[in-house]
Amino acid sequence: MVMRPIIILMSLMLTLASGSAVQAAPPVKVPVAASILPLADFCRQIGGERVEVQVLIPVGASPHTFEPSPGLLSGLGRAKVVVINGAGLEPWIGRFLKTLKGQKPLVLTATEGLDLIREVTDHAHAGEPASGHKTGHGHGHQHTHGDVNPHVWLDPVFAQDICRRLAAALITVDPEGRAFYEQQLQQYLEQLAALHDKIASTTVQFQIKEFVGFHPSFTYFARRYGLKEVGIIEVAPGREPTPRAFQAILAAIKRYGIRVIFSEPQFNPRIAHVLAKEAGVSVLSLDPLGGRPPYGDSYIKLMEYNLETMAQAMK
Numbered sequence: 001m002v003m004r005p006i007i008i009l010m011s012l013m014l015t016l017a018s019g020s021a022v023q024a025a026p027p028v029k030v031p032v033a034a035s036i037l038p039l040a041d042f043c044r045q046i047g048g049e050r051v052e053v054q055v056l057i058p059v060g061a062s063p064h065t066f067e068p069s070p071g072l073l074s075g076l077g078r079a080k081v082v083v084i085n086g087a088g089l090e091p092w093i094g095r096f097l098k099t100l101k102g103q104k105p106l107v108l109t110a111t112e113g114l115d116l117i118r119e120v121t122d123h124a125h126a127g128e129p130a131s132g133h134k135t136g137h138g139h140g141h142q143h144t145h146g147d148v149n150p151h152v153w154l155d156p157v158f159a160q161d162i163c164r165r166l167a168a169a170l171i172t173v174d175p176e177g178r179a180f181y182e183q184q185l186q187q188y189l190e191q192l193a194a195l196h197d198k199i200a201s202t203t204v205q206f207q208i209k210e211f212v213g214f215h216p217s218f219t220y221f222a223r224r225y226g227l228k229e230v231g232i233i234e235v236a237p238g239r240e241p242t243p244r245a246f247q248a249i250l251a252a253i254k255r256y257g258i259r260v261i262f263s264e265p266q267f268n269p270r271i272a273h274v275l276a277k278e279a280g281v282s283v284l285s286l287d288p289l290g291g292r293p294p295y296g297d298s299y300i301k302l303m304e305y306n307l308e309t310m311a312q313a314m315k
């Protein structure tokens, strides 16, 4: 403990010498777990070298169908901060956290407090009537009541809000790092604001505002930038469109002059290619999660890639 002021002084001198304001990392990094890559990248951007980030859902897996292994759960049990998306994306995490004894991690739920979009998961009005699930509403379609669309991270303005709350959570568990986290947050918020400006100024020039998505992942993105999801190929993971839903998507493609429909790397694109062939359009891939070339684990690069892909299709 006697050594401590000296270490701080030395690190301060090093900091001044290198011209960077980055402070020394603590000897033991704060263990942080995040369910999906974009949330993990926020943790790395704000936590920097003070944190050690574990991603719970690996690249290639869809969070909608993911089942965790016991090894992953024990790693999660060591985390001091757990960042989840919520809104039904990781139902297994809540169950696991309840079983933890002793020190519980601080859980940050990304969707909390955000203006969420209710999700219509069963488009029976566009497809065939779902047998055995008659709700008696009498208006010809069904909603799964209480369900919301979970994909909030794909809205860069919401991302800023999530990052502010994340910085606060890191400061709570590691108060000595306050100045560091606040500085990291400020820098990253500026980058996210620049990303938002770039997306806004690009999408405003799109000739075609309507698009057909693979699953309802870019719904918040669409709302933020005045775009419209006019067709969803799989309303639920692995559920191929009914013949009537298929026809409805074909009609939307014609009506809006859509040239490209989107697949996603976490899902089998087969049905997107069948649909594209039938409609005489092409298929490009949008990625809601990241972790692949050329964007790697960077949320900002991922969003720039998605923007470029949309621009190819909709400009």
Ligand SMILES: [Zn+2]
Binding pocket: 064, 151, 215, 216, 217
């Ligand atoms: Zn999804």
